Amino acid sequence: MLRSVKGLIRQGPKLDSGYFFHVSARAWLSAAVNQDARIPAEKPRAIFRTNESNPANHAEQHDGQHYSIPLQEVKVVFPHGLPYHFQMQMKTFNETCLMVRKPALELLGYLKNTNFAHPAVRYVIYGEKGTGKTMTLCHAVHYCAKQGWLVLHIPDAHLWVKNCRELMQSSYNKERFDQPLQASTWLKNFKTSNEHFLKEIKTQQTYMWSKRESTEEGRPLGEVVEQGLNRVKNASDAVGVVLKELKKQCPLGSFRLLVAVDGINALWGRTALRKKDKSSNGGAIVTTLSQTGSLFKPRSAYLPDELLGKEGFDTLDPFIPIQVSNYSQREFESCYQYYLDRKWLQHEKACAEEGRKELLFLSNANPWQLGRISAYL
Amino acid sequence: MAAPVAGRLGALGRRLAVPVRAWLPRLTQVRWSRYGPIYLDPEVNKEVYRKPLEELSEEEKTQKELKALQPIKATPSNVTSSVFSDPTVSKFINMMMKEGNKVLARSIMTKTLEAIKRKQIEKYYQASEEEKESIECNPYIIFHQALKNCQPIIGICNIKKGGKTYQVPTPLKDNRKRFLAMKWLITECREHKHYRIFMHEKLSEELLQAFNNEGPVIKKKHDMHKMAEANRAYAHYRWW
Numbered sequence: 035m036l037r038s039v040k041g042l043i044r045q046g047p048k049l050d051s052g053y054f055f056h057v058s059a060r061a062w063l064s065a066a067v068n069q070d071a072r073i074p075a076e077k078p079r080a081i082f083r084t085n086e087s088n089p090a091n092h093a094e095q096h097d098g099q100h101y102s103i104p105l106q107e108v109k110v111v112f113p114h115g116l117p118y119h120f121q122m123q124m125k126t127f128n129e130t131c132l133m134v135r136k137p138a139l140e141l142l143g144y145l146k147n148t149n150f151a152h153p154a155v156r157y158v159i160y161g162e163k164g165t166g167k168t169m170t171l172c173h174a175v176h177y178c179a180k181q182g183w184l185v186l187h188i189p190d191a192h193l194w195v196k197n198c199r200e201l202m203q204s205s206y207n208k209e210r211f212d213q214p215l216q217a218s219t220w221l222k223n224f225k226t227s228n229e230h231f232l233k234e235i236k237t238q239q240t241y242m243w244s245k246r247e248s249t250e251e252g253r254p255l256g257e258v259v260e261q262g263l264n265r266v267k268n269a270s271d272a273v274g275v276v277l278k279e280l281k282k283q284c285p286l287g288s289f290r291l292l293v294a295v296d297g298i299n300a301l302w303g304r305t306a307l308r309k310k311d312k313s314s315n316g317g318a319i320v321t322t323l324s325q326t327g328s329l330f331k332p333r334s335a336y337l338p339d340e341l342l343g344k345e346g347f348d349t350l351d352p353f354i355p356i357q358v359s360n361y362s363q364r365e366f367e368s369c370y371q372y373y374l375d376r377k378w379l380q381h382e383k384a385c386a387e388e389g390r391k392e393l394l395f396l397s398n399a400n401p402w403q404l405g406r407i408s409a410y411l
Numbered sequence: 412m413a414a415p416v417a418g419r420l421g422a423l424g425r426r427l428a429v430p431v432r433a434w435l436p437r438l439t440q441v442r443w444s445r446y447g448p449i450y451l452d453p454e455v456n457k458e459v460y461r462k463p464l465e466e467l468s469e470e471e472k473t474q475k476e477l478k479a480l481q482p483i484k485a486t487p488s489n490v491t492s493s494v495f496s497d498p499t500v501s502k503f504i505n506m507m508m509k510e511g512n513k514v515l516a517r518s519i520m521t522k523t524l525e526a527i528k529r530k531q532i533e534k535y536y537q538a539s540e541e542e543k544e545s546i547e548c549n550p551y552i553i554f555h556q557a558l559k560n561c562q563p564i565i566g567i568c569n570i571k572k573g574g575k576t577y578q579v580p581t582p583l584k585d586n587r588k589r590f591l592a593m594k595w596l597i598t599e600c601r602e603h604k605h606y607r608i609f610m611h612e613k614l615s616e617e618l619l620q621a622f623n624n625e626g627p628v629i630k631k632k633h634d635m636h637k638m639a640e641a642n643r644a645y646a647h648y649r650w651w
Contacts, residue, residue, distance in 0.1 A: 122529070125533070126529045126532050126533055127532070127536070128533075128536040128537075376532075377532055377535065377548055378528075378532070380528060380548050380549040380550060380551070381495055381549070381551060382549070382551075383494040383495060384495075386494075388494045389494055389495070392493060392494055392495065409521070409524075409525040409528070410520075410521035410522075410524040410525050410528075410550070411495060
């Protein structure tokens with residue numbers, strides 16, 4: 035699985051347009067999207083919320099504001115993409131709200147202007163810990179899903195590389211190992227998000243799963259996914275097949291592919307296990323760098339060349355870097371008002387000016403830190 | 412009171428031979444401070460310093476002048492000038508702490524408060540309009556109210572008379588009541604629940620039950636009251 039994604043990335047420029055590489059680093063709790071940046075002395079609800087729920091229409095004036103995603107869409111678009119803490123927030127507040135921020139707007143601008151005739155462009159979203167990389171990626175994924183692209187979302191590449199409980203030697207290639215658990219969960223989520231595509235895309239060659247089972251040429255991709263789900267042993271092979279098919283068929287232009295990988299630096303770092311999944315190459319890539327799950331890297335490293343290593347940097351090169359930083363004054367204000375509105379900040383002193391200044395000081399406008407502190411206040 | 416005792420003892424010891432001090436072990440102090448009586452406690456509250464001079468009352472003005480002249484003790488490390496600091500919560504964290512691991516105890520406390528808040532907010536959003544008023548979401552209010560509900564009014568003391576030990580009902584000081592409430596909460600969570608559940612989950616559940624005046628800790632408080640009521644015949648055994 036990983037090898038295939040790596041291959042995809044390596045062959046990025048050769049792929050036809052329509053593939054976008056978005057790499058988003060894991061962001062913790064950066065999701066606190068305030069609908070409308072609150073401007074004091076205006077109507078309370080107007081500032082930190084916006085009613086514009088289609089990411090395609092997000093523009094400069096929405097910067098710092100929260101927009102909400104209805105529950106049905108969340109289940110379809112993000113079966114596995116959102117960080118754990120954000121999912122808990124969703125459950126508590128009974129709604130899903132994402133903040134529109136400048137890096138996301140920049141990324142959406144690039145996506146809108148993509149020229150599908152050219153090879154796919156790669157984007158690397160990087161930034162310090164907890165600044166909002168994963169949420170930016172999720173914003174982009176939502177936009178692409180709304181536009182009707184086929185989304186290949188890998189929530190955390192580090193999970194595929196380390197701490198594997200079940201290892202099986204791959205039947206496809208003797209040197210590689212499979213991860214059946216991860217592969218089967220990923221296939222299930224892939225199926226949820228891209229139902230209609232699976233029926234349309236046809237396989238281009240025959241695949242033999244075992245002596246008795248095989249998928250003929252020209253069958254819909256949904257069958258491959260089903261095969262992977264039913265037979266856990268072949269799950270990684272199924273993932274590989276899916277990626278390979280998508281990669282081959284993307285140039286044909288019938289659909290647009292977005293590959294969103296979280297924690298791309300996992301693919302090139304030193305692995306705790308000698309694990310390589312099936313190689314299949316496929317679609318566009320948006321990736322994020324994540325220091326959190328990466329092995330053998332110091333905590334302060336957040337720049338692309340530090341986290342990717344030489345090999346990874348060369349493979350990903352050339353790419354467009356997008357930096358995500360801490361909240362600006364406006365965004366912080368927005369987030370603060372959103373928390374107050376949703377009753378997340380309960381301490382009686384938190385509503386006062388003193389409390390707000392102290393929150394700003396303690397968190398340094400870092401979204402993750404702000405979320406952690408407001409949790410117990 | 413301890414300082415004069417030590418002073419007297421020191422004087423006594425100086426007048427008589429040195430071994431005399433060993434003859435009166437009960438009068439020596441175990442916990443003592445390097446600060447003498449002249450040292451004042453530090454004022455951490457920022458509001459006090461922001462008050463302009465006109466608003467201060469007479470006694471506050473004299474206190475302020477006194478502070479300019481007298482030495483002040485150093486602030487302990489667990490006291491902050493943050494607006495969010497709470498002495499009761501600090502005390503509870505100290506009681507939960509094991510082997511000096513304050514980081515762990517504090518993280519358990521913050522997770523407990525977060526868990527309480529999440530449960531209450533979820534209930535709030537599920538509830539109907541009339542019920543929304545009655546649901547309390549502030550974890551600090553819940554914590555204080557739960558502790559207050561767990562505090563016993565009257566306590567038990569073991570008094571030995573005529574070879575037998577009697578359980579005599581006694582009034583309790585405020586500090587002792589607060590200590591007993593916290594101790595019961597923590598022991599209940601540590602010992603009577605399954606060890607594989609996280610402490611913050613167990614604590615949040617206990618606190619919410621105590622807030623609603625139900626649960627094992629409230630039962631323990633009622634048991635203590637019943638014991639005191641049953642033994643009221645021996646109340647006159649107490650001489651203080």
